[in-house]
Amino acid sequence: MKSLSARIVLISSLCLLSQWGFSQARYTITDEPATGPNSPRVVVLHDHVAGQEAAIAPSEGGELSSYKVTYKGQSIEMLYHARNYDDKTGFQGKGPLLWPAVGAQYPTDTVPKESCGTGTYKVTGKSYPMPCHGFARLVPWKEVSRAADNHSARVTVELTDSDATRKYYPFSFHLDANFELMNGHLTIDYVVKSDAANTEPMPFSIGNHIGFKLPFLPGTDPAKMLFETQSTGQLLRNTVGVLNGQQKPRSFYQPEELGSFDAHVAMPLTGYKSQPFSRLIDPQGMVLRLTQTASSTLPEPLIRTNAFGGPAVGYFCPEPWFGVQNSLNTGVGLIKLKANESWTWRLDLQIEPPPVPAPSANSGLERVGTGFSFVEGPVWVKDGGGYLLFSDIYNSRTIKIATPNQPEVYRRYTRAGNGNSMDVQGRLYTAERDGHRVSRQEKDGSETIVASAYEGKRLNSPNDVVVRRDGQVYFSDPASAALLEPRELSFNGLYHVDPRGKVTLIAKMPRPNGVALTEDGRTLYVADSTEKTIHAYDLDKDGNASHERTLISGIEGTPDGLRVAANGNLYVACKGIAIYTPAGKLIKMIEFPETPVNCAFGGPDLQTLYVTAQTSVYRLHVPDKGSFQY
Numbered sequence: 010m011k012s013l014s015a016r017i018v019l020i021s022s023l024c025l026l027s028q029w030g031f032s033q034a035r036y037t038i039t040d041e042p043a044t045g046p047n048s049p050r051v052v053v054l055h056d057h058v059a060g061q062e063a064a065i066a067p068s069e070g071g072e073l074s075s076y077k078v079t080y081k082g083q084s085i086e087m088l089y090h091a092r093n094y095d096d097k098t099g100f101q102g103k104g105p106l107l108w109p110a111v112g113a114q115y116p117t118d119t120v121p122k123e124s125c126g127t128g129t130y131k132v133t134g135k136s137y138p139m140p141c142h143g144f145a146r147l148v149p150w151k152e153v154s155r156a157a158d159n160h161s162a163r164v165t166v167e168l169t170d171s172d173a174t175r176k177y178y179p180f181s182f183h184l185d186a187n188f189e190l191m192n193g194h195l196t197i198d199y200v201v202k203s204d205a206a207n208t209e210p211m212p213f214s215i216g217n218h219i220g221f222k223l224p225f226l227p228g229t230d231p232a233k234m235l236f237e238t239q240s241t242g243q244l245l246r247n248t249v250g251v252l253n254g255q256q257k258p259r260s261f262y263q264p265e266e267l268g269s270f271d272a273h274v275a276m277p278l279t280g281y282k283s284q285p286f287s288r289l290i291d292p293q294g295m296v297l298r299l300t301q302t303a304s305s306t307l308p309e310p311l312i313r314t315n316a317f318g319g320p321a322v323g324y325f326c327p328e329p330w331f332g333v334q335n336s337l338n339t340g341v342g343l344i345k346l347k348a349n350e351s352w353t354w355r356l357d358l359q360i361e362p363p364p365v366p367a368p369s370a371n372s373g374l375e376r377v378g379t380g381f382s383f384v385e386g387p388v389w390v391k392d393g394g395g396y397l398l399f400s401d402i403y404n405s406r407t408i409k410i411a412t413p414n415q416p417e418v419y420r421r422y423t424r425a426g427n428g429n430s431m432d433v434q435g436r437l438y439t440a441e442r443d444g445h446r447v448s449r450q451e452k453d454g455s456e457t458i459v460a461s462a463y464e465g466k467r468l469n470s471p472n473d474v475v476v477r478r479d480g481q482v483y484f485s486d487p488a489s490a491a492l493l494e495p496r497e498l499s500f501n502g503l504y505h506v507d508p509r510g511k512v513t514l515i516a517k518m519p520r521p522n523g524v525a526l527t528e529d530g531r532t533l534y535v536a537d538s539t540e541k542t543i544h545a546y547d548l549d550k551d552g553n554a555s556h557e558r559t560l561i562s563g564i565e566g567t568p569d570g571l572r573v574a575a576n577g578n579l580y581v582a583c584k585g586i587a588i589y590t591p592a593g594k595l596i597k598m599i600e601f602p603e604t605p606v607n608c609a610f611g612g613p614d615l616q617t618l619y620v621t622a623q624t625s626v627y628r629l630h631v632p633d634k635g636s637f638q639y
Contacts, residue, residue, distance in 0.1 A: 036162035036190065037287035038155055043092040050405055051075070051092060052152060054162035054190040059083070063195050064092060066103075071150030071166040071186050073104030073219065076195060077361045080226070080295050087297065089220040089324035099114060100241035102220035102324060105146035106186065106199065111312070112286040112334030113251065114139040124250030132179055133209065139257060139337060142218065144177045145184065153185070161191035163442035170204070195358040210345035214332020215354055216315065219299070220324045223267070225291040231320035235264035235290035238314050238327065238403060239422065241280030250274065252334055256310065258384035262421060264290055270319035275326075277334070278314040282422040283405040283443045284491070285313040287327035288361075296361040298382075300403070304353045304493040309344050329356055353493050365602045365625065374601065379625040384408075385570070386429035386439070386473070387619045387626070389611030389637075397611055397619050399626060400426045402442065410626065422449070425491075428473030428523070428570070428607070431639040432433040432480065439485055440471035440557075442491065447471050447484050447506070448594075460484065460512050461505065466497035473523045473570060473607075475529045478638050481552030482506040485521035485535060503535050507552055515546065515554045515614060523570035523607065528636035534560070534579065543568060543581065543593070561593040570607025570621075574633035578589055582607050586620060591631040601627055610635020 042048045043066060049076050051064040057122055060079025066072055073089040075397055090102030111542055114128040115121040121128060125141040140147060155164040168174075168184045181204035189196045202209040223231035243259035244252050259278065286300040301313065312333050314573025318325040331354055333342030344352055361382075368374040378384075382403035390396050394476045396411035402425050409419035420426075423445030431437060437450040438459065445468045446461035459482055461468060470489035476482050487501040500517040503524070507513070519539035526533055526548075531556060533546040543561040545553040577591035582605035588596040603622035611617050611628075615635035620627045 034157070035159065036157045036161050037388050038157045038164065043094055045095075048092075048094055052155065052164050054157075054164060054189045056162065056193070059193040061190060061193065061195070065164055065166060065191050066092075066094075067152050068149045069094065070105050070146035070148065071168060072106065072146060073188070073197065076104075076358065078359065081363075083226075085225060085295075087221055087225070089523040091222075100220065100318075100322070100324065102222075104217055104219040105142075106218035107142040107214075107218055107328075107330075108145040108184065108199075108201075109215070110139050110141075110143040110337055111214045111216040111315070111330050111332040113141045114335055114337045115251075117335070117338050120249060121251060124246070126272055127179055128335075137177055137179065139177055139535050142216070144174060146218075148173055159304060161189050163187065163189040163363045180204075180209075180211045182211060193359060195361075197358075198256055198354045199354045199356075200351060201344075201346065201353075202351040203348055205348050207348045210347050212337060212340075212343050212345050214330070214331035214336045214344065216332060217356060218317075218326060220318065220326045221289060221297065222484050223318075223320055223323050223325055225289070225292045225295045225297070229291050229293055232266060232268050232325070233292050234267045234320065234325070235288075236267055236270075236285065236316070236325070236327065237261050237264040237288040237290065237315075238278060239283065240278035240285075240314060241282065241422075242278070242310075244277040244310055244312065244333075245262075246274070246277075252277070264288065267320050267325060269321070270316075270325070272317070272319040272322040275317040275328075276318060277312045277330075279310050281313050283424045285329070286403065287314055287329070289325065289327065292373075294363065296625070297530055298357075298359045298361055298403075299327060299329060300357045300359075301331070302355050302357075302491065302493050303331055304495065305340060305344070306494075307331075307344070308508070355493060358572075360638075361599070365623075366629060368602055368627070374412065374627050374629050376602075376629055377619075377626050378408070378410050378416045379414075381408065381416075381624050381626075383606075383623060384621040384626055385427050387570075387607055387608050387609035387611075387621050388429040388431055388437070389609050389615075389619070389635075390431065390435075393437065394590070395611065395613065397609070397626070398429060398437070399607075399619075399621050400429060403426055405443070407437075409441070415528070427471070428476045428484075428557070431637075432476040433478055433639045435639070438474050438476055438482065440474045441623070442470045442472070442489050446471065447474050447482065459510070460506050462514050463504065463514060464497060464503070469496060469501060470500055472521070475524045475526050475533075476638060477526060477548075477549050477552065479530075479552070480508040481530075481548075483515075483524050483526070483533055485524055487520045487522065487538075505552055505554060513553075516544075516557060518544075522568065523582070525571045525573050525579075526638055527573050528575050530638060534571060534573065536571055536581065538567050538569065541566075541568060543571065543579065543589075552615075554631075561589055565598065569605070572608050572618075573636060574610070574631075575615075575636040576633055578633050580615055580618065580631075582622075584622070599629070612639075
């Protein structure tokens, strides 16, 4: 028996060594004490390839308790006071949820004694107490599901109404927090549901008091850490620290050093024109990006970032919010759900990847710009000696490059502008993901909406656009996975807008993406990213499309943007840049250090191909001369 037991132990050990040493699963989940034996249990999601882990504490308000990442071989804890439940003094850090209120609640005809104390509000005439920032962070949650597979590691914790919550909030609800670690991203989806028992609309605001430790990396001066967010305004406070109804312009569009940022006076930031994000930048190169999105929006004023903390205290909180202080009393910045309705708010945390090495000198490729969030929509402008414009989507801006590696911000607040095109008058057309529209920038800088709806229903997320010489506009409109707003159109489409502004559906497609025209303007091409195909359409003199056909199929990679050379050859961004004949025969595939997403001809002879690829822009000489419609 001893011999058999020994063999079993040996075999088991070898199996474990094989599993963990040689073929370890990328994603796993463990249960651990937060610190010592008597500390709260945390559920830890692991991404062994990215070197990341996220710990969630169900009993401690279902909060994010720790977020560890790997940077240049170092394991870095990002959260202040991570997994620490022993020291109850001072700011507790971590990532607690603020719900169903953000800030203090107090009758509008009173002045509170403190900016964040327990207050009151009324529901159908009855007064209820409400802790500052709500009660969700103060009560235990329960774990309801978990899974780890080759896709991700994820866990869901839940809070439902109870006697403990009803003394604050007389509504029946389900509040789920879905944590998922996948491909170097930590995503948290907060899903709020108003239960069938509610006879009145259920009101709430929401936020997260996430606190990051300063600095990120050893040796960095915390005062030199940089903060960036695209607010346009700041709500002002009175001497007690509560909002006084006034605001002033304030943006961190250009990253600012934290310097002597005051830890005791939070800065409510508002006026976002696109998907809100914050970036914290360690001067040694490490960058954290926190993005938020919601399944609906509200009128201004609406606080989307509440900046709190500073170098002197060792933490900084770019708190993502969806609400306004005292919203339960004022009704401003308040979501209201009818019975059986639900609403989702998503946070996405990512350590931005380091720059990709430049291509070798003998590759034929030149990198002319790098360090962007995600680049798309290149278009060559012939004025002033010529320059390239392209979209930096996640940073919601248009970038200009006239001289290699000297980018300039051409336009800000583009509502996550994606594809771009020009017309014969030199006006810039942009497909706006977050704006749900195609817009045109006039010569005086003003904007005109070209298309925002079809048959009275809001567009999904326009992706790419091209304009024919006679003013006919064509654009693709898939639904972006980055947005949570309910769709009004049940399909993804390819559209035509005539010079009078009439919007016509050309075709419904699984996922229409890049669009391009032949030099004579008589053929329209569109990439379908799902089917990995290029479709072609004949265009008549009035811009109407007919004779749909599949020109190219089985494209390697995901077809995205495309351009047509003067000789009819197609240049398609996919695994690389694939060049096809007008008949759809593959000529060659050009590979890049980063996956291409779009391309454009440019340069004085139109034989330079500019390629937007993830975080960089490249260029190379090509044998074919480009063609323009402008």
